[in-house]
Amino acid sequence: xxxxxxxxxxxxxxxxxxxxWCSYAxxxxxxxxxxxxxxxxxxxxxxxxxxxxxxxxxxxxxSGADGVLVSGCHPGDCxxxxxxxxxRRKFALVKNLLAHVGIEPERVQFSWVSASExxxxxxxxxxxxxxxxxxxxxxxxAKVL
Amino acid sequence: xxxxxxxxxxxxxxxxQAGKIDLLIGFEQGTGSYRARPVFVESAxxxxxxxxxxxxxxxxxxxxxxxxxxxxxxxxxERALPRVAVVAKACDMRSLVALxxxxxxxxxxxxxxxxxCRGMVDERKLAAEMEKATGRVDVTDLSESEDSIxxxxxxxxxxxxxxxxxxxxxxxxxxxxxxxxxxATVAAPSRPPANGDDGxxxxxxxxxxxxxxxxxxxxxxxCIRCYACRQACPTCYCTECxxxxxxxxxxxxxxxITDTMIFHIIRIFHQAGxxxxxxxxxxxxxxxxxxxxxxxxxxxxxxxxxxxxxGFDLESPPPLITFKDDDRQDFITEPHRG
Amino acid sequence: MGMDKGxxxxxxxxxxxxxxxxxxxxxxxxxxxxxxxxxxxVDSALDVRLDGTNTLTSPKGLFFPQREILMRFSGxxxxxxxxxxxxxxxxxxxxCDASSLPxxxxxxxxxxxxxxxxxxxxxxxxxIAAACDRPGPGCFCTSVGxxxxxxxxxxxxxxxxxxxxxxxFEAVTEKGRQLLAANAQLFSPADAQATRGREERAxxxxxxxxxxxxxxxxxxxxxxxxxxxxxxxTRTCLGCGVCAYICPACHCFDxxxxxxxxxxxxxxxxxxxxxxxxxxxxxxxNPRPLKKARxxxxxxxxxxxxxxxxxxxxxxxxxxxxxxCPVDLDIRRIxxxxxxxx
Numbered sequence: 001x002x003x004x005x006x007x008x009x010x011x012x013x014x015x016x017x018x019x020x021w022c023s024y025a026x027x028x029x030x031x032x033x034x035x036x037x038x039x040x041x042x043x044x045x046x047x048x049x050x051x052x053x054x055x056x057x058x059x060x061x062x063s064g065a066d067g068v069l070v071s072g073c074h075p076g077d078c079x080x081x082x083x084x085x086x087x088r089r090k091f092a093l094v095k096n097l098l099a100h101v102g103i104e105p106e107r108v109q110f111s112w113v114s115a116s117e118x119x120x121x122x123x124x125x126x127x128x129x130x131x132x133x134x135x136x137x138x139x140x141x142a143k144v145l
Numbered sequence: 146x147x148x149x150x151x152x153x154x155x156x157x158x159x160x161x162q163a164g165k166i167d168l169l170i171g172f173e174q175g176t177g178s179y180r181a182r183p184v185f186v187e188s189a190x191x192x193x194x195x196x197x198x199x200x201x202x203x204x205x206x207x208x209x210x211x212x213x214x215x216x217x218x219x220x221x222x223e224r225a226l227p228r229v230a231v232v233a234k235a236c237d238m239r240s241l242v243a244l245x246x247x248x249x250x251x252x253x254x255x256x257x258x259x260x261x262c263r264g265m266v267d268e269r270k271l272a273a274e275m276e277k278a279t280g281r282v283d284v285t286d287l288s289e290s291e292d293s294i295x296x297x298x299x300x301x302x303x304x305x306x307x308x309x310x311x312x313x314x315x316x317x318x319x320x321x322x323x324x325x326x327x328x329a330t331v332a333a334p335s336r337p338p339a340n341g342d343d344g345x346x347x348x349x350x351x352x353x354x355x356x357x358x359x360x361x362x363x364x365x366x367x368c369i370r371c372y373a374c375r376q377a378c379p380t381c382y383c384t385e386c387x388x389x390x391x392x393x394x395x396x397x398x399x400x401x402i403t404d405t406m407i408f409h410i411i412r413i414f415h416q417a418g419x420x421x422x423x424x425x426x427x428x429x430x431x432x433x434x435x436x437x438x439x440x441x442x443x444x445x446x447x448x449x450x451x452x453x454x455x456g457f458d459l460e461s462p463p464p465l466i467t468f469k470d471d472d473r474q475d476f477i478t479e480p481h482r483g
Numbered sequence: 484m485g486m487d488k489g490x491x492x493x494x495x496x497x498x499x500x501x502x503x504x505x506x507x508x509x510x511x512x513x514x515x516x517x518x519x520x521x522x523x524x525v526d527s528a529l530d531v532r533l534d535g536t537n538t539l540t541s542p543k544g545l546f547f548p549q550r551e552i553l554m555r556f557s558g559x560x561x562x563x564x565x566x567x568x569x570x571x572x573x574x575x576x577x578x579c580d581a582s583s584l585p586x587x588x589x590x591x592x593x594x595x596x597x598x599x600x601x602x603x604x605x606x607x608x609x610x611i612a613a614a615c616d617r618p619g620p621g622c623f624c625t626s627v628g629x630x631x632x633x634x635x636x637x638x639x640x641x642x643x644x645x646x647x648x649x650x651x652f653e654a655v656t657e658k659g660r661q662l663l664a665a666n667a668q669l670f671s672p673a674d675a676q677a678t679r680g681r682e683e684r685a686x687x688x689x690x691x692x693x694x695x696x697x698x699x700x701x702x703x704x705x706x707x708x709x710x711x712x713x714x715x716x717t718r719t720c721l722g723c724g725v726c727a728y729i730c731p732a733c734h735c736f737d738x739x740x741x742x743x744x745x746x747x748x749x750x751x752x753x754x755x756x757x758x759x760x761x762x763x764x765x766x767x768x769n770p771r772p773l774k775k776a777r778x779x780x781x782x783x784x785x786x787x788x789x790x791x792x793x794x795x796x797x798x799x800x801x802x803x804x805x806x807x808c809p810v811d812l813d814i815r816r817i818x819x820x821x822x823x824x825x
Contacts, residue, residue: 089450110478127481145746177811180811370549375723377721397739400550431540431729
C-alpha cells in the first residue's frame with residue numbers, strides 16, 4: 001500500500017471489515033451518492049459481523065494496518081437474526097483485551113451501519129481515519145520482516 | 146496433609162475394588178524438581194503410591210479431553226469410554242465443569258475426588274527463599290507440617306520456611322477454595338476465600354497505557370513458543386491450534402515478538418468463559434512469564450459484562466454462544482454526524 | 484604460539500572481559516530482574532554469574548538461533564540473507580552445554596551441505612567453559628559420559644570459579660592458547676598447588692553426583708520399541724516443547740515462509756518432535772500420532788540413533804528437561820526403566 005496520500009503527508013491505512021447485508025451496502029450507498037470520505041480504507045466484505053474472528057483484527061494490525069474498523073447491521077437488523085448480537089459479546093471482549101495490554105483503543109473500532117446510512121458510513125470512516133491520524137503509524141503489533 | 150493422602154489412597158482403593166473406575170489420575174512423589182508428579186493409576190495396588198501435598202499444583206483436568214476423544218466407531222461395536230476418577234482441587238473442579246459443559250468429558254464417566262485447598266506452594270518463591278537461605282536453589286526433599294515447609298539441600302541441610310508466604314499469588318487471590326459438586330470430598334482444611342477486589346488484573350489495569358504496553362511486551366519477549374501454557378491449560382483442548390495451522394498461516398512459527406504477542410492475545414481470548422484462573426499456564430511456563438495480569442482480564446470481563454463465572458453450573462450456555470438484547474454496547478463507535 | 488594454562492586473579496576478570504570486548508561481543512550468564520540466569524551480552528565482569536548450577540535456557544541459541552532468516556524475497560527477486568559476522572565469546576558456559584556443540588556440528592556441518600550460518604558462528608566464536616562445582620539434583624552428566632570438569636567443545640576451561648580468589652584457565656584448543664597468550668600480562672603461572680586444587684575440586688564435583696549405569700542401554704531401547712513402558716512412562720506428558728527447546732543438543736528445525744504484501748522471508752525455526760504437527764504429512768497421515776511415539780522418538784534419537792550416526796549419545800545430562808518439565812516427566816526414569824529391562 002502506498003503510504004503517501006495525495007497531499008504528500010502520511011496517511012493512515014484502515015482495514016474495514018463490513019458485513020455483506022448492511023454495512024457493505026451502506027458503503028456502496030455512500031459511493032453512489034458521491035459522498036466524500038478519506039481514501040484510507042481497504043474494505044473486506046464478510047457475510048456477517050458474526051463471521052469476524054479476532055484473528056482477522058490482529059492480523060490486520062500485524063500486516064501494518066494503522067486502524068481496523070468492523071461494522072455490521074444494527075442490533076435487531078441482522079440478516080441472520082442474531083449474528084451481530086453474538087458478535088457484540090466478542091467485540092466487547094476483544095476491544096477491552098487489546099486496550100488492556102496497551103493497544104490504543106482507537107486503533108480498533110466497532111460500529112453498526114445500515115444499508116441506508118451512506119452518510120453515517122462516510123462520517124464513520126472520517127472519524128476512524130482521524131483517530132488513527134492522531135495516533136500516528138501503528139507499530140506495536142506491526143511485523144517487520 | 147498426610148491424612149489427605151491417606152484418604153485419597155483409601156478412596157482410590159475402594160473405587161478400584163468395587164470396580165467403579167478403570168483409571169485414576171492423581172499425584173505421586175516427584176523426582177525432578179519441587180513438584181509432585183501427575184500419575185495415572187489403574188489398580189488398587191497402584192493407588193498405594195498416591196500422595197498429596199502443597200506441590201500438587203498441576204491441574205489434572207488437562208488429561209481428560211484426550212481420554213474421551215476417539216476415532217469414529219463402528220456402529221454396534223463401540224468401545225466403552227473409560228470411567229475415570231480425578232483428584233481435583235477447587236480450581237481443577239471448575240475446569241472439569243467447564244470441560245463437561247463443553248462436552249469434552251461425560252459427567253457420568255467421572256468420579257471426582259474433591260480436595261479443599263489451602264493454596265499451592267509457588268516453586269519460584271520457594272527457590273528464591275532457598276537461595277536466600279543457602280545460596281543455591283537445589284532441593285532434594287520437601288516435607289511439610291501445618292504451617293511450614295521444610296526443604297533439604299543436596300548437602301543435607303534442612304531449611305524451615307513459613308508456608309503462607311510461599312503460596313502462589315493466584316491461590317492468594319482465589320475466591321473459591323472449596324470444590325463444589327465433587328462425588329466425594331476429602332476432609333481437609335481450606336484457606337479463607339479472597340474477596341477478589343484487588344488482584345493482579347486490577348493492579349495492572351490502573352497503570353498508564355504505555356506502561357501496560359511496555360510491561361506486556363517485556364513479559365512476552367521472554368516467550369520461547371514451547372506452548373507449555375497451552376498444553377497445561379485444561380480448557381485449551383483444540384486438536385489444531387490457530388498458532389500452528391499453515392493454511393492459513395495466521396502467525397509465524399518462531400518467537401518473533403509480534404507473533405508471540407498475537408499467540409498470547411488470541412489464546413487468552415479463546416479462554417473467555419472457560420478460564421477459571423487456576424494458574425496452570427503460569428506454572429508451566431519455563432521462562433517464568435507472568436500471564437496473570439493479561440489472562441485474568443478475560444475472566445474479569447466475562448464476569449462483569451456477562452455475569453458469568455465459569456466452572457459452577459452445567460446448565461447455562463457458555464457466554465460466547467449466547468447474547469442478551471441489552472448486552473453493553475457503549476464501546477460502539479458513533480460517528481460525529483449521519 | 485600459545486600458552487597452556489594460567490591463573491587469573493578474580494579482580495582481573497574485568498580486565499580480561501574488557502580485553503576480549505575490544506574485538507568481540509562477550510556473552511555470559513547474567514541474572515535478570517526475576518532471578519533467571521541466562522546468556523546475555525555483558526560489558527563487565529560485574530554482571531557475570533558463575534555460581535548457579537546452569538542457565539535457564541541452553542546457550543545453543545547463540546549459534547543456532549530460534550529464528551534464522553535464510554532468504555529474503557521481494558516480488559520475484561530473491562537474495563540470500565547475509566552471513567552473520569563479528570567475533571563473539573561465550574564466557575562461562577557449563578561443560579555439559581559446551582559438550583553439546585560438537586553434536587550440533589555433526590548435524591549442521593557434518594554432511595555435504597553444511598549450514599553456512601551456523602558454521603560461520605562456530606568459526607567466529609571462542610568458547611570459555613566454567614567448570615561446574617555444584618551440580619544440581621537434576622544433573623546427570625556423569626551418567627552419559629560427561630563430567631563437571633569436561634573440556635569437550637570448549638576452547639578454554641576455567642575452574643575454581645567459586646572457592647578461590649584465583650581462576651585457573653586451561654587452554655584446550657589452539658584458539659584458547661591464543662587467548663591466554665594475547666592476555667599473558669593478566670595471567671600468572673599455574674603452580675602445582677593450583678593444579679592439585681583443581682584435581683581435588685573436579686573429583687569432589689564428580690563424586691557429588693549419582694551415576695546411573697547406562698551400559699547396554701542402546702540395545703535395550705532398540706529391543707523395546709514396542710514396550711508398554713513407552714505408554715506407561717509418557718502418559719502424563721503434556722506434549723509441550725519445553726524439553727526440546729531448552730535442551731542444548733536438540734536441533735530439529737522447520738523452514739517456513741513469512742510474507743507481508745509482496746515481500747517475504749524464508750525462516751528456519753526451532754521445531755520439536757513433541758508437537759503432533761512435526762510429523763504430519765500433507766496427506767493428513769501422521770506416522771507419530773500418539774505422544775508415546777513422540778517421546779519415544781526423542782529418547783531414541785538421543786540414545787540410539789545418534790549412537791549409530793554420530794557414535795555418541797546426544798544428551799549431555801544438563802538436567803534442564805528434568806528441572807523444567809511442567810509434569811516432572813524426568814527422562815532419567817525412562818532411561819532407568821529401559822536399562823532395567825531383562
